[in-house]
């Protein structure tokens with residue numbers, strides 16, 4: 480037992496970052512939730528928070544549970560993230576978030592909705608002409624690449640790397656395992672690209688990446704901070720949505736009766752997408768650093784300790800959800816934690832929702848059944864998704 484093992488706190492020694500645990504995390508989540516609200520992970524030397532109540536409470540208390548120097552499970556990435564919106568706290572975080580995120584509010588996005596719906600309809604019609612297609616590559620990635628880079632306003636050159644870089648960013652958040660080590664090198668390429676965007680002033684006016692250049696010109700941020708801000712929106716804007724959309728289609732293939740409910744009433748699509756994010760939460764967990772001595776559910780936690788905020792486990796907590804392991808689009812889980820909660824809650828969820836709702840609506844007009852087979856899951860330290868999802872459809 481490590482000298483750092485806290486006394487009186489249940490311990491879980493399984494490696495949550497092994498390939499097997501990443502491919503099937505749910506038995507681990509169940510075991511962790513059964514052990515208690517706070518569980519010590521000796522391999523990582525962090526406190527896991529597997530239940531809904533504590534995850535939400537910690538996310539709501541961003542003065543105590545801070546992302547700065549604590550959102551990733553390894554120090555190398557925490558150091559690289561310094562200065563970003565994601566890894567900043569308090570007034571600095573509010574200031575940085577305010578420089579760009581106003582472009583992602585429902586009101587700001589409203590004028591863009593029609594163009595995204597048109598792109599989704601055209602893409603779906605094209606994809607459905609083939610006998611079979613890859614939901615990840617042909618549909619989800621194509622849609623996201625058709626929408627997000629233009630929305631950001633970044634040049635065409637270099638876009639082809641964005642998806643791989645984004646996946647690497649999520650791997651970097653894990654403990655310093657082989658996956659994270661390899662990804663740290665790849666993430667360096669994304670940082671070099673963000674540096675070029677700033678130094679060459681390449682984002683076009685009107686795209687949201689231009690807000691970063693405006694902040695630089697107005698003296699609100701320096702060059703290094705501008706590069707971090709650019710990464711704040713390059714890193715989480717692609718792979719997340721690809722994963723959410725592919726996962727939803729995989730779930731509808733496995734639960735055709737739920738797809739029938741969507742087709743019978745497409746107004747259920749927002750509810751259905753929320754349920755897909757609850758049930759198969761794409762962003763499984765992130766860390767937080769404890770600012771001062773505190774307690775969680777009566778367990779004392781010392782200043783400087785790290786906690787693991789387990790969104791995916793919280794979204795299956797039997798204390799919170801009736802039949803948590805049932806995919807049921809009629810439950811409308813608006814308070815799921817798949818987009819986080821509180822100060823760092825997902826800044827881009829409005830865009831992700833428009834993209835995925837548009838594709839699901841277009842599919843609901845044409846497809847009666849999805850059949851999937853031969854899918855390969857991505858093995859990523861944070862993201863739960865697919866590398867490929869071969870798909871056939873029956874059309875109406």
Ligand code: HEM
Nearest residue numbers: 565715716719720723762765817818819823825826827831
């Ligand atoms: C299905 C798609 C998505 C999912 C599941 C998702 C999930 C999340 C989660 C769980 C967080 C909170 C992290 C935490 O509290 O530690 C987050 C934060 C964030 N997301 Fe997303 N996200 C998605 C799409 C997007 C998109 C499309 C963008 C950008 C256009 C985006 C930008 C951000 C940013 C900037 C933050 C950090 C906010 C802050 O620290 O204030 N996300 N996302």
